[in-house]
Amino acid sequence: MFWPEKMGYVILKDISKRFADGESGCRIVLDKLSLDIEQGDLVAVTGVSGTGKTTLLSILGTLVEPDSGTIATGGQVVDWHDAGRLCRLRNRQIGFVFQDSRLLPWLSAWQNILLPAYAEGGRPTPEMVHWAEKLVDIMDIGSVREQCPQTLSGGEKSRTALCRALVMRPGLLLADEPTGQLDAAHARDVAGLLQRVNRELGTTVVVATHDTELAQTARSIYRLENGKLNKES
């Protein structure tokens, strides 16, 4: 069985990724990078812009296939050729939070939260709806749940996006610069929420950020430089 358990334990081994760089050749973004992420860990990946944080998260989220190396969890190696399984993996095991929230403008906040339930032509189960309502309460967006994204504040959008990322109870939450567009107060809120998710739900959280304050909330901090990860704490 593929990914029988919640994916909380991830091993990256010798992951390399390069991108074409004009006529001069290619640029190595990740260079034989290896990383073990424990179940329930809260990991921060920092680094200056362009060092490959988003690429690393995309590989972790199975959105981008590395040029070489393997990702494994629970002793199983990710099979990049099985697109259907990768989709199911992303849908059920991985939650994503982005800098710009990425809410569909034609759905209300509540519908955006439930959106992952429709991925395979299905519909939300009562348990899922109940869980989503609980998340809404946790994130304190109950008053705006029927509003469309254009009318939400930045913080409300971030919290809605976080609810959507957690609605399928993923084992792994990937957050790419989640506080990048927020003011300091809202950034603190989001950082607190990520900690709470990690602490209360036991979800493994990987945050890519150059926000040192957010990075400091993580138990493990890695700095990505020249395609390599250096553990800072």
Add this chain to the structure above:
Amino acid sequence: MSGRRYYSRFYRLASIAVVVMMGVITGSIVLGDSVRGSLADMVEERLGDAQTVVRAGTGYIDDAILRHPLLSEAHGYLLCEGFVSAQGGAMTPVTVWGTDEDGLNEGEVLVNDELAMLTGAEGMVVLHLPADNLVPSGTLFVTQTHTTQLRVAIRGIKLAKRGGDRLLHDEQVRPMNIFMDRRELAAGLGVGGFGHQGEESAPVNVILSSDILTEEDFAKAWHPAYSGISLRGGTVSSERVFLHEGVVSRLQPDSRYLAYFVNSISHHPSSIPYSFVTATDRLHGDEAVLTDYTAERLGASVGDTVGMEYFVVTGGLKRMVTRSHQFTVSDIVPIGQLHGDSLLTAALPGLSGVTRCTDWDSDLPIDMSRITDDDEAYWTQYGQAPKALVSYEAIKSEWTIPGFGAATKVTGVTAERLDSLTPADMGIIVAHPRDAAIHAALHGTDFTGLFLALGFFIILAAMLLMANPLMEMYYLRAGESALFGTLGFPLRSIRRRMFREGAPTLLAFTPLGVAAGFGYAALMLRLLAGAWNGATHTRGFTLHVSPVSMLIGWAAGVIVCLGILVWTIRKCVVANDGAEKKTDGLYVIGKTGNRKNWLTWVILGLVTVLVTLNFTVYHSLILFVVCGILWMAGAGMLAWRAVDSRRMASSASLVANSLRYYRRQHVLAFWTLAAGVFTVLAVGLNRPDVSHSSRQTTGGYELYAETSVPLLYDLNDAALRRRLALGDLPEGTRFLQLARHTEDEASCWNLNRVATPSVLSMPMGAMADFGIDTTKLTSGATDGLIPIAMDSEALTWSMMKHVGDTLDYRAADGREVRALIAAAYPTGVLHGHAIMEQRLFGSLWPEETGSRVVLVAADDDGVHRQAPSASALSGADILRTALSDYGINVTTTAERLARFYEVTDAYLSIFLTLGGLGLLLGVASLLIVMRKYLVARSGEVGLFHVLGFDTDTIVRLFRREQRLVVFGALATGVTGSLISISAGLGAVSRGTWVTATGLVVVLFVLSECIIHLVINPKSIEQQ
């Protein structure tokens, strides 16, 4: 790398659209030029080198006139209408040209191409000719024989370049011409021997000259003798027996003589049957002079009163009515005084020149049993010598027939007075038809405008096809524009830069568009000669190209092209003010407008009620169209309401939410496509249903007949009907017989601009049946104008005139008369004709008596039938058999209407085809719109991926969304159009159904293909 090269794929698409658009615009202009040019070429074929046409009206001209030096370049023809019995017994009307040009022997004829297609280029054919003779057919004295038959051998085809398609009217439909020896034709018509040259001569009634001759020129060559008017010893007589009233008054004679045939002369208790009597100006009041023979038989003396009974002709048809007059005997003269006086007699056909009274062969209903031995003895001894003379003044109003039957002889005329007669006095018209014909050809049906309208959807689709890639390109280049803005470039400068890049690129393709225009025009011309021949009734047109028109087409295309470019730049290249684009804002999911729901259901309910009522009661075309439009609105609103009411409960609701959010784009595409499909199908399939024609289109008549030879008698006369073997017609059968003055064909079959349409004579009482407002006709007769009513469609399209305009006609006596179009009547079986009140018609063209058009109501019960009754159909057979000698062609009025509607049908088919092409092109441009739409939503696609939606699911969602819009629009448009044309569903031909169904199927298939092409796993993964 320039933007032009980098974005070449967008420019390539836009350029294709430029070529298509320019092709249709230029092609339509070239098409108009070609039709006009071809019609002008046909003028050459019709008239040859003739610059002057001299027509003798209903009379004849001695061919000796052709020896006059002024007519050295002229040829004379004897022209008449006849008919040939074609295969299957149908009568084909033909124009018979008696000519000396072709060296034809007796019994030989040539036929033109058009007739040869019917008769073949060789073999025998029976030619029926009107049994004319020199005496005008409208007088009382004509023979009962209406046509003569000649069995002739077709020697070959007379080609158009040799004058085979000669025609004196402005029509593009080729005539059915037959050419034979003029002398043989003259003999067949009974007009041989006319003129100076005795039995061997043959008159002409048409002279064509390659010189330009004025009326004055012709008058120099003409003398009254050439028209059969002779002067001997101060007495003027005519070879046509009767002298026109106009001629008589011009001659100012001392005395007029009119020989007449009376039914009886009586002095109680005695009576003499069937006698010749001559009226003269020498007697006055009610005076009569009897011969001693007559006085003795009647026992009358001077001072006694004698009565005379006689037939007179009333009305336009030869309705013979018995009238009588009482005369006072003023003198009794010896018979020898009158016998042998040629002044008192006239050669009346069928009565003169026979050996016995019982040999009389006349249409007069002579009761031979009344003729006694004394009468025969008188005839043997004195022949036509009159038995009495009466006062001309007393009988003038009854015996003379206005226009041609004023006298048989006049006396006391000097040579000078005779010479004062002009050709116009004899009804001779000198015309120069070439200029008028060229004008008619060049100003006829405007095919440029017509095909621009018919190809409107192609032009519109090409404009969309051009605008879409440009908009997509400018959308993609928004960042570039923003960058320029950031660098301090003013917006105008950025737009100008875009224009300078786009304009030369697109304009470079315009010459190719002009070339495509030639191809388009050539294709349309080929189709007009083939599949769409019903619109033009020609064998085709030739391509004519005018540099000016090409330049106009190119300029028009360039203006449209640059206009679209400027519009797209102004729309898409806008100032980046950083403001987020306004969106729908707050809305609550699942909440619907109850009021709109209510309105939607009311509309759909109303449509149901109206359609039901219309099917069962009204049969109104307009109401059906309104229903179709209402249905579109209702169905569209219902569909959008359904989208609005979708709650988030399934993946289908995702589609509904997306549709709702992008409503503006979808609604625009939905209604544009639905309206396009509705318009193309509703117009293209909108065939008038003859079975639901109004009473005014047929006047309540079920049969329409035309005769090649005028029917002189009133078919409503039961006795006459029995004589003509029409006794088997149902008792209630009613006829309306109409005389026709033939001018130009003004129906939809003629593409030339018509100046003088043919005129039908109609009693005022019958006009209301055809929807003619007679009050307008009676009030319109002012300032010497002759009021006429004109068919509304012919008025608009063939003549391009309006009610209140005037038309110029030539009366039989050469007068120019002006007719006022006082009223328009609904187009129907009399389409293309001007209608004139009977008496006015008779005053203008008195010799055009008898009816050429006969309308028949088989059951005169006042009920308007949508289809001819069984008795009407059997009546048609009876008419065909009984009146075959008249060259009768009988159709039902429904069939005749259907033939007119064929032209409309052909144009509608063209619209359907070209509109369909436009729709296909428009649907194809959806490809670009969808791609643009997909690119704009690439972020959403990415999000779906992130959230674990597999590619197939995303493809399914997007496809479903597009299908709902495209197929919903197609279905709404198709059903709306079907409702709107339901009035004439039965009238749509199978071919049209196949075309329309094929179009709809292709639209659906093409739409699905485009959706697959744009939205597929590969394109989704690329986002």
